[in-house]
Amino acid sequence: NAGVIQTPRHKVTGKGQEATLWCEPISGHSAVFWYRQTIVQGLEFLTYFRNQAPIDDSGMPKERFSAQMPNQSHSTLKIQSTQPQDSAVYLCASSTPTANTEVFFGKGTRLTVV
């Protein structure tokens, strides 16, 4: 079990460019979460998929951010026209949404917008 895999681990983009972050959940996990962490805001919930369907995207900035889960083995978070304030560690987590469960996080993607 390789755990939740996030790629790339580090990404530097120029202001205005697009950034795509990848997440491979643990095999068999049907719940996938995206969070981001900054020093100022702390941990912010972005979005949540269950069985590939978007369930809750209340944390997603309405413009420029989008997330997809085209199949059960990966999810992507895309940021268009990146801005310096998008710089953060983006964390993906997966879980089985059952009564006895853990939520496992990937190692994160550190996005730096210059």
Place this chain on the structure above:
Amino acid sequence: AEKVIQVWSTASRQEGEELTLDCSYETSQVLYHLFWYKHLLSGEMVFLIRQTSSSTAKERSGRYSVVFQKSLKSISLIISALQPDDSGKYFCALWELMNTGGLSGKLTFGEGTQVTVIS
């Protein structure tokens, strides 16, 4: 609304000592999970231990254990025999099971407690 409070933003102890980190929470749900995570400087969030609201078992995982006081809506993480590598930021998180049986969309995290272990 759900809420998680970690009162102490920092804590420090000597190597070998025991440390208790406190967390209180608010929820209107009957069933929920509580998690403790350690956040590394690399950005990685490491799962430590889980407590389910319906469980009366005293959860333990290695040097980590919890004290769960459901009536007080409180959960404490106890780290025994502290080591320098235990330094880091520790987060308490709440994940609610909704009345429909499914889990809500997000974990609610506290602000975290920065732990320093002094050698």
